[in-house]
Amino acid sequence: MSQESENQEPINNQVNKILVVSYAGSEKLVKKLADGKDDVELFALEQRSPDGTFNFAVLKPAIDYAKEKGFHLIIAVDQESSRLSIVVQKGVGGAFMVLNSHQTAAILLQYWIQSGLYEDMKLLKSILLSDLLDNVAKKHRIEPIDQVIPANELQSAMQKVLTENESSPVVAFNIDQQVMHSNLDFEEIVAQLIKLESEMRTKEKTIYNFLLDIYFYNGFFKEKTVTIDLSIQAHQGQVSKFMTEVSRRPKFLEEIFSVSSVTDFKKGIKKNILTDRVYDYPISGENILKIETVEGVSITLVPVDDKLTYYISVRESVNTPERFESANKALDKEIFKLVSFLNKQI
Incomplete structure (x- = not known):
């Protein structure tokens, strides 16, 4: 379930302030992401959930810090496991909201479809993920490939699908927050989330509004x-x-x-x-x-x-x-x- 916390800090629309949250070992990733115009900072987490996923309890120290320092978007990353979670503002200057794996997957899938860059794209998803993904995919004539995918096993499941679809890009999502794209490495996926937030803020909106649009059209x-x-x-x-x-x-x-x-x-x-x-x-x-x-x-x-x-x-x-x-x-x-x-x- 999504969690919220109030954010009263003023928002600077000129610079996209991003807080990248990680357990350890993400310094190189943050350095690369900070090469652009965005203000990107690393926040090291001390607490880890038993299954390695990012939940509200784990992310709360980062959310509190983001509120204090006026960050616009929080992206939690576990690069080794290809796992990510995002915390968005409910509108510019609004409260923070932790998105679940269903919502994050829907946002990335819709964004990749809208880009028009990945012709004949295939969608691999855990059977435990929301039917929202099926609705988004089928409206764009993408037939979902549903599988039983154990925790931390998205890579092997994706390799099998790629073998059967050598000429097609494959995007893949697991219930445990794992995210993959055959044409993008993990760093590029994170960079695209930052880019999406920047695009939305030029319209005085945030990724939260992008998610609402997905709900408006797909339920x-x-x-x-x-x-x-x-x-x-x-x-x-x-x-x-x-x-x-x-x-x-x-x-x-x-x-x-x-x-x-x-x-x-x-x-x-x-x-x-x-x-x-x-x-x-x-x-x-x-x-x-x-x-x-x-x-x-x-x-x-x-x-x-x-x-x-x-x-x-x-x-x-x-x-x-x-x-x-x-x-x-x-x-x-x-x-x-x-x-x-x-x-x-x-």
Whole structure:
């Protein structure tokens, strides 16, 4: 979930002030990025999350520093893992907002499409990433390549896709904030985010406004990730029973939503509940189940060892910044209702 903190510092529109945040070893990257007209500074993080991703708790010291010094954009980078996260201002001089991996991927994908530089581009994405990416891609006749991509394994997944698409540029995103582009190195991807912020600020906007435009044209998707402890054997059995029941008889979920389809990644099949038809799905052998509803909700359940993670995505239409704020609050309530229901079932 995105986090905010108020920023009261005045904004200098003439110089793009960028704070690059990293654990260590990014001095050369920052030096190269600072060669242009932008004011780029490095902020070293002391705290690291268990999985290496950048979350609000990890980024808070950098956000506080950026507020104090009047920075416009924060880019957190882990060059070794090709992982990045961005913290944007909600409009020029506005509050800071930490974007999630879904939002960052959507921004980069849309920016690369709009550039017109990457003809016949292919999109590789984790199945756990938002359907927002699918909407953006398909509007530009790009067919997404969905895969089960383990943490820190985007590079190997991308190499396989490149082998099959030697003449096409490939862009790739994983749920763990990994970002790759076959025609760009990591430094160039970061530089393009800085360039985008600079372009938006000439219009008295920020990357946040660029994201809003994506939502206006493709729908507003809000995501939530919930992890449940399954260290007790009885809980593991309950999860297995729930997933089996959903796969066999999904209509029992209709007390809370109308199911449109269920994808069973273990069996490699997708059931369309509305037409009662079953289709082959290109991924099989993975203990993952995805539920999609008529209301635009998707829930992906991923049990691994002694934990269950479910990824919830809900959708709403927005056409103004004001509508975005109200829809954001409404979807928070919808997600809370879904989480409560799932916790009772599991």
